[in-house]
Amino acid sequence: MDDIQNSPNYYIPNLRNRFAEKTHGGERRIVIRVVQRQYKSILPIAALGIIIAIVAVTGCLTKSQESHLPDTTPANNATAGSPYTGVFGSTPSADTSSYGRLPVITSFRPITLLVAPVGGDHITITQILPPGADPHDYEPTPNDAVALKNGKVFFYDGPFLEPWAANLAASTNPDIQLVTFADAIPGPAYDLMKSQYADFPNLTQDPHLWLSPQLAEYYTTYVARQLSKADPKNATDYQNNAAAFEKQLKQLDSDYTAGFLNCTTRTFLSSHAFLDYTAAAYNLTPISIAGMSPDAQPSMKQMSAIIGEAKAHNVRGILAEPEEAEDLSKSVSAELNLPVYPFRTMEVLPAGPLTPDDTDYVAIMENNLKEMKKAMVCQ
Numbered sequence: 614m615d616d617i618q619n620s621p622n623y624y625i626p627n628l629r630n631r632f633a634e635k636t637h638g639g640e641r642r643i644v645i646r647v648v649q650r651q652y653k654s655i656l657p658i659a660a661l662g663i664i665i666a667i668v669a670v671t672g673c674l675t676k677s678q679e680s681h682l683p684d685t686t687p688a689n690n691a692t693a694g695s696p697y698t699g700v701f702g703s704t705p706s707a708d709t710s711s712y713g714r715l716p717v718i719t720s721f722r723p724i725t726l727l728v729a730p731v732g733g734d735h736i737t738i739t740q741i742l743p744p745g746a747d748p749h750d751y752e753p754t755p756n757d758a759v760a761l762k763n764g765k766v767f768f769y770d771g772p773f774l775e776p777w778a779a780n781l782a783a784s785t786n787p788d789i790q791l792v793t794f795a796d797a798i799p800g801p802a803y804d805l806m807k808s809q810y811a812d813f814p815n816l817t818q819d820p821h822l823w824l825s826p827q828l829a830e831y832y833t834t835y836v837a838r839q840l841s842k843a844d845p846k847n848a849t850d851y852q853n854n855a856a857a858f859e860k861q862l863k864q865l866d867s868d869y870t871a872g873f874l875n876c877t878t879r880t881f882l883s884s885h886a887f888l889d890y891t892a893a894a895y896n897l898t899p900i901s902i903a904g905m906s907p908d909a910q911p912s913m914k915q916m917s918a919i920i921g922e923a924k925a926h927n928v929r930g931i932l933a934e935p936e937e938a939e940d941l942s943k944s945v946s947a948e949l950n951l952p953v954y955p956f957r958t959m960e961v962l963p964a965g966p967l968t969p970d971d972t973d974y975v976a977i978m979e980n981n982l983k984e985m986k987k988a989m990v991c992q
């Protein structure tokens with residue numbers, strides 16, 4: 614954990630650039646994509662075996678596991694063991710208010726934020742990734758096995774982002790209901806989007822599904838369905854919650870559409886390739902920067918291609934996660950004399966007190982829209 618917190622750009626070496634030439638609406642353009650490296654999964658999988666063995670030997674699976682209400686009040690979120698981040702730190706005394714609620718496990722922050730509004734007060738959520746941990750190369754701990762042992766439903770992004778998830782869950786709790794967000798989008802809907810949007814990413818390669826307001830709309834009914842399966846007596850409430858949340862997401866989607874109607878440029882730079890779904894849906898072109906940590910400098914050729922493309926497309930700004938912004942975008946931003954705008958992918962939960970906005974997916978996404986508009990100089 615310390616390593617992670619001390620190296621804000623530690624995941625950059627996990628990225629590599631890929632250049633793809635595309636023809637789009639008659640105009641030829643180059644999209645510089647960053648894709649995640651094949652997960653260096655030997656390490657996590659070996660670690661997984663050890664974890665399962667340790668947990669089995671020490672018998673700590675029988676220990677009761679911390680779980681929290683998906684409460685979004687700032688007071689409750691201001692503590693280290695915030696409602697959405699239960700699995701790290703010491704186990705608190707039994708929380709009587711969680712009695713009778715469905716114990717739900719989530720892998721990381723955006724999943725938590727998208728499940729909580731649908732579950733409402735019928736569920737408790739225990740999130741596996743602690744502050745500072747990044748889902749792109751997270752390695753599970755024995756505590757995670759304990760959490761899964763005590764859960765009824767486990768929501769995670771998909772096998773490409775959390776390659777450890779299914780095995781760990783299945784070996785510690787064969788009865789747990791495994792739910793991936795990647796499966797929320799029905800095949801025909803995916804095919805339609807693929808045909809509508811020239812650069813729509815491949816669902817099995819790009820894990821950043823949660824950053825598209827359009828895709829997020831699919832999650833609401835899906836989450837309600839999955840919660841109802843585990844807890845049929847509250848099915849009506851889950852459906853109603855989902856409908857209310859979906860309304861907010863539809864508004865978010867139309868805010869995004871309206872927000873990009875009148876922009877100086879539709880191309881922007883991003884610190885890593887997290888906005889490909891969003892860009893496809895709103896006809897934008899991301900150019901991703903990566904490999905700019907001291908450990909993994911991009912080649913001179915890649916750098917000059919990024920800079921050349923940015924100039925050719927009149928790029929006016931760089932979007933970067935706060936953790937990445939400082940080092941990653943600095944050299945490119947200096948080279949091009951471009952401002953860097955903070956974009957919150959929600960991937961890495963910040964340490965320290967959380968603000969009310971930290972617990973509200975729609976608020977975070979509305980804020981991201983404002984930064985995107987600045988980066989493309991939209992009216």
Ligand SMILES: [Zn+2]
Nearest residue numbers: 749887958960
């Ligand atoms: Zn990411």
